[in-house]
Amino acid sequence: MSEAGAGAGPPVAVVGRGAGFFTAVRLVAGRELGACFDGKIAYVSTIAFVVLANSIFMNEFFLTGTIDMAGYFELMPLLLPFFLPAVTMRLWAEERKTRTLELLMTLPVRPAATVLGKFIAALGLYALFLLGSTPIVAMLFSLGEPDPGLILAGYLGLAFLGTFLLALGTFLSSLVADQIVAFVAAAVLGSAFVLLGNDSVVAVLDGLFPTRGLGTWMLEHVSVRPHFDAFVRGVVPLSGVTWLLGGSAVFLWLTATTLKRHRD
């Protein structure tokens, strides 16, 4: 069909083959963390979380006077579903809204690498949240002899619970272009995963569906509470680790799949 052309010239060889998987993960994570701190969201969310969590714990600590962190760990399932969506809401929703998703997804790296990179950035921010509790640990050890195994198990539980909720938030952020919608959806669903393990919720659901025992079934199969509560008791259950990490992997896979398919 063409009628003319130009001089072909010597062939041009592309100089970049695309970043390797782990290099891309590192680059995306670094860029994402930088963007979090540029936008001040990291400072605001970290300070708010640390002040709220530590002050609630200290209030209870002065009332009970026990040298352990159980109060802190038991508080987390109530706080994290509202604070972690603040970390994840922008991860993909902002890329969609500003159209940089097209820029990112037409680079020669696997979508899984970009998903993992952003997720690791979110984990890094969550680690800052938890670092804010180290003064409590130091205080407990200076005042008495808390059980280090119990504290370690509690932190391990927080790591797995946080991973699960961050993965959920990452997936929900990939579905929409509005950060507020991503936040609300992650907060509601994250709270549901926690509250379905609440005794009164279980009782109500069992009462509503007595023949099927819906509340009990939800507690055993859907809620994160039984898995997390085991960690708080000092137990590291393999089933709990598998459930929380497996759930996280499913949400991250769904994120990558969504980004590959949901483009127009």
Add this chain to the structure above:
Amino acid sequence: MTGAARIEVDHLTRTYGTTLAVDDVSFHVGAGEVVGFLGPNGAGKSTLMKVLCTWLPPTSGTIRVAGHDVRREPLEVRRVLGYLPEHNALYEGMRVDRFLRFMGRMRGLSGKLLDERLDWVVQAAGLAPVLAKRVDQCSKGYRQRVGLGAALIHDPPVIVLDEPTHGLDALQVVAFREFVRELAPGRAILFSSHVLGEVLTISERVLVINAGRLLADRAVSGLHEQARSEARAVEDVVLDIVRSGGGFATGPQTRDAPDAPDAPDAPGSPEALGATESATEPSS
């Protein structure tokens, strides 16, 4: 003489739900060719380019870029392609130098090679004055140049530019024209515009698209010859081609999807294809 085809589009069709955005389009672009993609807003140019760069999958038909199928080898296509999207979305909060370095590293560049390519891009796109600025502090013209720099950082043999002169002032458009000519040897360059004069000046070949259909694949010299023989302006010849295909964006390019890449101007509006319009947005 052009080299082996670098872009091969064969019977490409792309739909959004029930809306036909690209309708059975076929063309090839060889190495050393600069091909202008001309059409009114909403004609299907951007959709086709999004399929070319692997952002959107084709509904049917095949596209090969440097021998790689966009559906089966998307990563290989992305490696050889330099792509400037229509809206040129950039990471607003990043400094220009850090953004370009990030893009280079994501392309697999590092060390001395990355430094060399950065130097080249900064010089070629004239980015030195804004290197230390954040992207959101740059003027529209500079933002466009940053996007162009990011698209060329890996020295791609196939370059796809969607409305590359959008936001550039008249002098920058002239500079861009020269820049494209310097880049052309050995590379296949496909760029889109709805500004007729721009396409006729920069490219050697023109693809005219409207309502998703390819209406003409003509050498610019051939269009000029036809215009001379008919004692008409070359712009009129092209406008006749567009009208023969149903006028200005009269096709079904309307859709409700939030990421509509080709929202048409008012059907029938002559502004949809700017015959003499120049991109004259000032930049700092």
